[in-house]
Amino acid sequence: MxxxxxxxxxxxxxxxxxxxPQWDPVPLTDPLTVETSSTAIGQAPATEHHDVRREVVSVQLDGATVEAQLTVPVGLSGPARAVVFVHGAGTGTYSDAFHEQARALAEAGVVTLVPNKRLDTYTLRHRDYVAMADDYARSVAYLRSLPEVDPERVGVYAESEGAWIAPVMAAQDPGLEFVVLVSAPVVPPRQQAAFAADAYLRATGVPHGVFRAIPRAVGMAIPGGGFEYVDFDATSYQRRLTQPVLMVYGTGDSSMPIVQGAVQVIRDAAIAGNSDVTVRYYEGASHGIRVDDQIVPAFLHDMTGWVVGLPGTAGASPKIAGDQPNQTFLAMPVPEPxxxxxxxxxxxxxxxxxxxxxxxxxxxxxxxxxxxxxxxxxxxxxxxxxxxxxxxxxxxxxxxxxxxxxxxxxxxxxxxxxxxxxxxxxxxxxxxxxxxxxxxxxxxxxxxxxxxxxxxxxxxxxxxxxxxxxxxxxxxxxxxxxxxxxxxxxxxxxxxxx
Structure with missing residues (x-):
């Protein structure tokens, strides 16, 4: 018996x-070393302080209309720089996202536009990042049409899932002045999901045997079909980035490949002849650069200084600074069952x-x-x-x-x-x-x-x-x-x- x-x-x-397949992630053996622990942006000017006015406007998309919150600094001496915000995953609206970032930039003299995410073409099973880039491009066009905005100085701020969309926008519109990527996955969604699952499971302390489920669950075709976007690769678009790029991570964000992501964007941009990639790491900050659910004040100050100081801040030293990041394993292609x-x-x-x-x-x-x-x-x-x-x-x-x-x-x-x-x-x-x-x-x-x-x-x-x-x-x-x-x-x- x-x-x-x-x-x-x-x-x-x-x-x-x-x-x-088994799960055997490859250790990351080539760490990214920060040049200094200070996150201060080199050559960033002292920022002005403006009162702001806000209004809700409508942006016409192809087949839909979305509302957006426009924030304009009061007392501008001429057409100003402007930023379009690109949401991360979920049902993003101007009422629940980017309040602190938009306010900090507007008070420093930058016009900001936070459009609602288009949801009639966005579901758990279907997401078309190229089409979403086209939608957000309509917000860029709207800003360029405003008398308060210098059409040659419009950039994009993207967070999390939005960081797969922003490179598409930048590649298709070389006239964008700059790109800010916050908590960027960089690698395809399926790879990021496996990486995040591995990190979460290790943090939770599960027995090693449970890790076998990662490639078998993440690597299989998801029941019910759809989810084609999980294999979207932004590399070809990142290799056409000619704009200055600011990449920002929190070292407490275990869901993102915080070393690998920065290294890949630096290398991809270099293929386009672009060396203006600035990277900042904030100690203990989680996804979205928050500590205890509060956005890190130094991040708002640094990000605003980098944007306002362009083009001088684009290539200023130090290029890589802040808290020393640690990424144990590489985010890699997931073995297919x-x-x-x-x-x-x-x-x-x-x-x-x-x-x-x-x-x-x-x-x-x-x-x-x-x-x-x-x-x-x-x-x-x-x-x-x-x-x-x-x-x-x-x-x-x-x-x-x-x-x-x-x-x-x-x-x-x-x-x-x-x-x-x-x-x-x-x-x-x-x-x-x-x-x-x-x-x-x-x-x-x-x-x-x-x-x-x-x-x-x-x-x-x-x-x-x-x-x-x-x-x-x-x-x-x-x-x-x-x-x-x-x-x-x-x-x-x-x-x-x-």
Whole structure:
């Protein structure tokens, strides 16, 4: 019995190992060294202070209209520099984004425009970054049409997901004066997602075995289709960046490749003959350059000084400054699962297998109910029963396989929530994982007991599952449970360091 269970676990462990890619991120061995701990921008002038006026305007897009908040410095002596803000992921509006940045720039004499994000073409499954760049270009055109704005001094400020859009805008419109990239992913979304998942899981303290799920989840085609944008690569656009670029990261932002991203933009811009890339790192700041949910004041001061001081600040030293960044692993292309690449197949397989187990559990009671009804009508009892032990172990196998699968899915959701909240819970992270694996091994033991019961009854010439209903129930539960055990093995429940 023990030997059979061990053999079953080993077989599942081997299957899980060979069915899909492992997760083995490459360490980053070429760190980016800051020139000074001060984030001050070289040659930044003393900034003026203006009162500002705000108004909500409409920007006409291709097939839609969005509202935008325009902030204009009061008392300008002539047409001024201007900035269009590009939102990160989510439903960005001028009422909930970029308040501090827009105010700081406007008070320093820069006209700012924060348009609402267009949402009729933006969903979780569909995002077209090139089309989004065209939409934001309409806001640039709007600013250039204003008498308060110098049309040759309009730039773009992009944060997070917006940093995939801004290089497209800059490549397609060389007349843009500058680009500010804040918390920029740089690498394609799928690579950034795997990198962030790895960092979150390490911060949460999950057992090493859970990491196998990263390439198998991130690398597969997502159930339901769509999500083509996850492989969008901005490299070709970054290699056409001729404008001065300011890149800003917080060293507490574990979701972004804060070293690799800066290095790549510096190299890409150099291909266009552009050496004017300035990089700043702010100590302990998270995504969006915030500490304790408050934007870092030094960032606002430095960013404003860099923008107002152009073109003098474009190539000023130091080029790379602030807190020393640390990135442990590279954000890399995600291995594609060999066998279970299709997410629809994975989802349907799990749901269908659980459904088969549950439905099979109803077949025999329904059949027995029909037999009892026949007896009450004057018929005879069939006398059909599962062979001794078969019914008990079959029910335990099906229930155990479903419970383990549901428990694993729930565990992944719990871990995801902890990771997104940057929190840890040792009892849940380690204890629940151990519990799932223990239950998984017990299910294998139950399968061995069922197999032994079948073999013993056959040797004694006892019918295993007499009648069509019992045969269907037995085959359904055993088959569906076997599929679920293989799926659990694929996601790492039975791994033995293989």
């Amino acid at each position: 023990l030997a059979s269970t061990v053999l079953g676990v080993v077989v599942l462990a081997v299957l899980g190992a060979v069915m899909g 060999r066998w279970l690449h299709n997410g629809d197949v994975v989802a349907v397989t799990i749901i269908a297998s659980c459904a088969v187990v549950l439905l099979a559990g109803l077949v025999v009671p329904v059949s027995r109910g029909a037999e009892l009804a026949a007896v009450r009508r004057g018929g005879q009892r069939s006398g059909r029963r599962f062979a001794p032990g078969v019914a008990r172990w079959t029910a335990a196998l099906g229930a155990g396989a479903v419970v383990t699968t549901v428990g694993f899915v729930w565990y992944i959701l719990v871990i995801a929530r902890l990771a997104l909240d940057y929190s840890s819970n040792g009892l849940v992270v380690t204890g629940l994982w151990l519990a799932i694996r223990v239950v998984g091994v017990l299910v294998v033991a139950v399968a061995c007991l069922l197999s032994r019961s079948i073999v013993r009854n056959r040797a004694q010439h006892v019918p295993i599952a007499p009648g069509a209903a019992r045969t269907v129930a037995l085959v359904g539960v055993v088959g569906a449970s076997a599929v679920l055990l293989v799926v659990l093995a694929y996601w790492g429940v039975y791994q033995l360091g293989i």
